[in-house]
Amino acid sequence: MLSGTAFADATRSYKVTITNITAGKIFTPVLAVTHKSSLALFELGEPASPSLELLAENGMTGPLEDVLLSMPDRVRDTAVAEAPLMPGQSVTLEIMGSNKIRYVSFAAMMLPTHDNFVAIDAVPLPWTYSTVYAKANDAGTEDNDELCVNIPGPPCMGANVDDASGEGYVHIANGIHGVADLDPILHDWRNPVAKVTIERVY
Numbered sequence: 001m002l003s004g005t006a007f008a009d010a011t012r013s014y015k016v017t018i019t020n021i022t023a024g025k026i027f028t029p030v031l032a033v034t035h036k037s038s039l040a041l042f043e044l045g046e047p048a049s050p051s052l053e054l055l056a057e058n059g060m061t062g063p064l065e066d067v068l069l070s071m072p073d074r075v076r077d078t079a080v081a082e083a084p085l086m087p088g089q090s091v092t093l094e095i096m097g098s099n100k101i102r103y104v105s106f107a108a109m110m111l112p113t114h115d116n117f118v119a120i121d122a123v124p125l126p127w128t129y130s131t132v133y134a135k136a137n138d139a140g141t142e143d144n145d146e147l148c149v150n151i152p153g154p155p156c157m158g159a160n161v162d163d164a165s166g167e168g169y170v171h172i173a174n175g176i177h178g179v180a181d182l183d184p185i186l187h188d189w190r191n192p193v194a195k196v197t198i199e200r201v202y
Contacts, residue, residue, distance in 0.1 A: 012097045013201040014125060016079075016104060018134075019090040022189045025110045025136075026154065027085035027118055028059030032106040033068050034076040034097040034125065041105050041121050042170045048139040052107070052170075056117040056139035057160040058152055059109040076101035084111075094201075097125045104198060106134075111153040112187060114142040115166060116173040118194050129199050133192035138174070140167040146180035156181070 014034075020027050033041075041064075042052055051064040061080050068075045079093040085108070095104065107119040120134045138144070143165040148156035176188040 010099050011076075012099075012125070014095055014097055014104070015092050015199045015201055016095055016106065017090055017092045017197045017199070018081075018085065018106065019195040019197075020085045020087050020193070021195050022087050022193050024087060024186045025113075025189055025193065026087070027194070028055075028109040028111065028153065029061060029081040029084060030091060030093065030106050030108040031055070031061040031065055031081075032079045032093050032095055032104060033065075034078075034095050034101050034104050035068070035122075036074045036101060037103055037122060039068075039071065039074045039103075039122075041107055041119060042137070042139075044137075044171060045169050047168060048141055048170050052117075053115070053139055053141045055107055056109055056115040056137075057142060057162070059111075064107070081108075106196070109153075110136055110173075110193070112148070112151045112156045112182060113173070113176075114144050114146075114151055114160065115139040120196055123196075123198070126198055126200060129197070131195065131197045134194040134196055135191040136173040136175075136189060136193045138167070138171050140169045140171060142166045146176065146178070146182045148181040151182075 054060040077096040110116045149158040
């Protein structure tokens, strides 16, 4: 029989399955984290953190994961997908929670965009199973000029412009408008952009 302390700290295992439900966007490798409610990956209307900016502009998970793991009092576990997630495909990450760590978040850059990312933020871990849908967000750190030379990753293979020319705050992404190199017929979307299922294993 578990003691009160052991029960309070009991670990729980979860499978988080993320499905890209867009027709033409690629997700860079997904970073997921289990954490307390006091932690947030981002807040709409507030500036993106430097580590979230790197994820949103370049798909870099390492800096954000390092920041999260530096807060063991609020973070239980992280998991990173091994490959990008193509339209219509799914990836399943296994991640640990506990009686005290009861929320999950994830984020990944969307390609081709300048600084858009798909994410859920602080979704409660279910007792058994739950499904939520994720929207596309704009980190507000780059100008969305839709020029391929300024967009990293496929199909553009350009390089981001780190000139702080964006809106300056995180907001719901407003899609591709066809003002330069990106064809909205191929690359625009409507929210939500991902289906997320969370299943408790034990």
